Amino acid sequence: MISAATLALVREWMPELIVAAGYTLRMAVLAYGLGLVAGLLVALGEMSRRRWLSRACRVYIEFIRGTPTLTQLFLIYFGLPSVGIVLPSFAAAVVALGLHYAAYMAEIYRAGIAAVDQGQGEAASAIGMSRAEAMRHIVLPQAIRIIVPPLANNAVALLKDTSVASLIAAPELMMRADDITSEFYMPMQVYCLAGVMYFIMAFPLSLGARWLERAMARSRIRARRA
Amino acid sequence: MSTQWLRFVDRFPHIIGLLLTGAVVTVIVTAGAFVVSVLLGLAFAGFRTSDSRLLRALAHAYVEVFRSVPVLTQLFIVYFGLAALGIRLSPLPAAVVGFGLNGGAYLTEVFRAGIEAVARGQTEAALSIGMTKLTALRVIVLPQATRIVIPALANFAIGLLKDTSLASAVAAPELSFNANMLVKETYLSTQIYMSVAAIYLGLSLPLSALSRALERRGARGSRA
Numbered sequence: 001m002i003s004a005a006t007l008a009l010v011r012e013w014m015p016e017l018i019v020a021a022g023y024t025l026r027m028a029v030l031a032y033g034l035g036l037v038a039g040l041l042v043a044l045g046e047m048s049r050r051r052w053l054s055r056a057c058r059v060y061i062e063f064i065r066g067t068p069t070l071t072q073l074f075l076i077y078f079g080l081p082s083v084g085i086v087l088p089s090f091a092a093a094v095v096a097l098g099l100h101y102a103a104y105m106a107e108i109y110r111a112g113i114a115a116v117d118q119g120q121g122e123a124a125s126a127i128g129m130s131r132a133e134a135m136r137h138i139v140l141p142q143a144i145r146i147i148v149p150p151l152a153n154n155a156v157a158l159l160k161d162t163s164v165a166s167l168i169a170a171p172e173l174m175m176r177a178d179d180i181t182s183e184f185y186m187p188m189q190v191y192c193l194a195g196v197m198y199f200i201m202a203f204p205l206s207l208g209a210r211w212l213e214r215a216m217a218r219s220r221i222r223a224r225r226a
Numbered sequence: 227m228s229t230q231w232l233r234f235v236d237r238f239p240h241i242i243g244l245l246l247t248g249a250v251v252t253v254i255v256t257a258g259a260f261v262v263s264v265l266l267g268l269a270f271a272g273f274r275t276s277d278s279r280l281l282r283a284l285a286h287a288y289v290e291v292f293r294s295v296p297v298l299t300q301l302f303i304v305y306f307g308l309a310a311l312g313i314r315l316s317p318l319p320a321a322v323v324g325f326g327l328n329g330g331a332y333l334t335e336v337f338r339a340g341i342e343a344v345a346r347g348q349t350e351a352a353l354s355i356g357m358t359k360l361t362a363l364r365v366i367v368l369p370q371a372t373r374i375v376i377p378a379l380a381n382f383a384i385g386l387l388k389d390t391s392l393a394s395a396v397a398a399p400e401l402s403f404n405a406n407m408l409v410k411e412t413y414l415s416t417q418i419y420m421s422v423a424a425i426y427l428g429l430s431l432p433l434s435a436l437s438r439a440l441e442r443r444g445a446r447g448s449r450a
Contacts, residue, residue: 062431066388066430068388068389071402071419072423075415075419075420078409078415078419079419079420082230160294160296161296162296163299166298185310186310187309187310188303188306188310188311199294202294202295206294
């Protein structure tokens with residue numbers, strides 16, 4: 001399976017795959033940024049006193065979490081053109097993954113905010129802060145410690161999920177691997193190589209996420225003792 | 227827009243028939259992959275908590291590698307990769323194996339956490355009354371660990387159900403695959419993918435209600 005000829009081919013494929021891995025990273029970072037912002041908005045909307053807004057956010061979360069990423073991607077890429085919105089595949093993947101992870105991130109934000117002692121928000125309003133000010137200056141900074149570790153875990157999952165974008169032919173690692181496979185018909189070698197590249201990107205990230213989890217747990221304990 | 231919906235209503239029986247047939251296959255793939263995941267997860271959780279350093283390292287490597295590579299890549303290795311080496315699996319078995327291998331890595335960690343959550347004294351007590359390690363694991367630790375892992379298993383099943391949509395990429399005739407065929411046939415992408423989303427919701431919402439109920443029951447049980 002691994003002969004000198006194969007190694008020569010691997011050397012030929014590597015530059016292309018590395019460029020494609022760059023696209024994968026770019027897609028993941030953009031979708032993650034979108035998810036962070038949209039997720040916070042959804043979480044705040046869900047906690048809003050306006051009934052319709054909070055219910056709409058709940059429905060959004062349940063819809064996203066109950067359906068596959070692939071279906072959402074296809075709805076955005078193949079469905080939106082029928083209402084006149086045509087997105088190129090890369091942008092469609094960023095939007096679909098970003099909106100998908102926004103629902104999961106909203107749940108993380110909500111749990112983090114709920115974990116901050118209620119008295120903190122009440123004290124903030126007692127000294128005359130508005131609800132928004134209390135959220136921004138008092139509650140969110142404390143919720144961060146609880147929110148960060150699961151958010152980091154989501155980054156790992158998102159990075160791997162970008163592979164789904166190959167199914168709408170968005171330029172990224174898995175798509176490039178498909179191309180090379182159809183050119184050389186060596187699927188085992190090419191997909192294993194792609195797998196190694198995903199591993200090289202995702203494994204350090206998940207080690208980082210675990211480190212963050214421990215570090216935040218320690219700092220929470222310290223904060224409680226202080 | 228409205229003519230599309232009219233065409234959709236017109237062809238609804240045909241479309242929904244194919245989608246529901248696909249949904250049955252989706253459930254079959256999910257169930258098959260779930261069983262494979264549980265078996266692999268149990269085996270590797272056993273390795274992960276064993277006394278042999280080699281087995282522990284092996285199980286650890288399995289967990290880290292399969293959790294760090296996209297499941298789509300794993301599926302393609304099983305379906306296209308093995309075929310090139312002469313091992314030709316049909317799409318359905320390939321999907322069951324691919325998702326099973328991937329899920330096994332996640333469940334290894336779930337089961338390990340469950341086993342470790344059972345107090346050590348339980349094992350020690352079992353050993354001191356003369357049970358072998360395996361018997362102690364089987365009749366003392368696992369029954370208690372089961373209660374701990376069931377909510378996580380339910381969540382895993384929901385994730386798996388949605389992930390099986392990727393099996394459409396290896397032409398397994400499940401819900402998403404049939405949907406793609408119908409879209410190519412009718413161009414009613416919005417309507418068809420919305421129906422697909424509704425069917426997935428119909429399958430996953432009862433599962434997630436079950437998982438929440440189990441979580442509540444588990445929380446009650448552990449207090450008792």
